[in-house]
Amino acid sequence: MTDKKVCPVQLVQPDGRRVHGSPYADAVTDVDTARLRGLYTDIVAVRRLDAEATALQRQGQLGIWAPCLGQEAAQVGSARALRPDDYVFTSYREHGVAYCRGVDPAQWPRMWRGVSLSCWDPDEYAMTNPAIVVGAQGLHAVGYALGAHLDGAEIATVVYFGDGATSQGDIAEALGFAASWGTGVVFFCQNNQWAISEPVQVQSPIPLAQRATGYGIPSVQVDGNDVLAVLAVTRGAVARARDGGGPGFVEALTYRMGPHTTSDDPTRYRSRADVAPWQARDPIERVRRLLVAEDGWDDAFAQRVHEHAEDTASAFRAGTLALGDPEPAALFDHVYSRAHPLLDEERTRFTDYLRSFEEAPS
Structure with missing residues (x-):
């Protein structure tokens, strides 16, 4: 009989206290106060940019937007574990990953405004453009990882998708192919608890990480709102992939605090009581509390973070408003x-x- 209980990896509790005794802590011993401040700066900037994009859509400047509110730690923590030559295959919500890969925020609005088929040059950032077809990027990532291996490239390939995508045939095929060929791809599932209006409990009676185990792929479940834990777990998975150890699967437990997209109304299928427990696990507040507890917080730093976030949002807005409408032909x-x-x-x-x-x- 399968044990359904899985203890997610956690290094920082919601109140900012560290978790002692975890073997994964060894993977982030290099994260000193300066680096922790950097992670906090990243998370705040991503949230501010996300809010700006949502506002622009409401103002009619973007056709649609897929918010990542609440998922910033899962994205920043995993992205900061990657090397520049690692290759990322994304879905449509990984704005934090794009930010960490160095994509100019002014480039992002092109597709979301509906004036281009893409946002940026994938080769420039080693990251594909947003994939709208749910789960399709899983197969693309496995094929790329196999090709990279045949070319002798010592890189990791990472594919991002949500809990809903695990119910798609493309992800199942990708897992099977990766397991059979031992491809160096890391499947990173952001389990934000909702596939539009369908809760994850309807999709799977067991933790999603155990689905990968069924294919013979090593898997781990991590607190997706704990940026240090996500960083540690992802570092291990990508290192294994680079070293020829085959595929890995990471399930980051997080929560989609906003709508599925700006055309969705989440109040139709979930209550405030559903959201409240996750608000208490806010990834930004968790890092802030840790910095305060370890004397890494002061007003000057807070002001720098605010200014950087505002500059990032301003770049996104300027890039949006600078886009003209394409010719119909x-x-x-x-x-x-x-x-x-x-x-x-x-x-x-x-x-x-x-x-x-x-x-x-x-």
């Missing part, structure tokens, strides 16, 4: 790599249709 660009007669015919008919408005008598 650009709809047909970059559909095929070569000329296609059917597409050419559709472009001509559409152009003639638009021209008919210009030629119509006033």
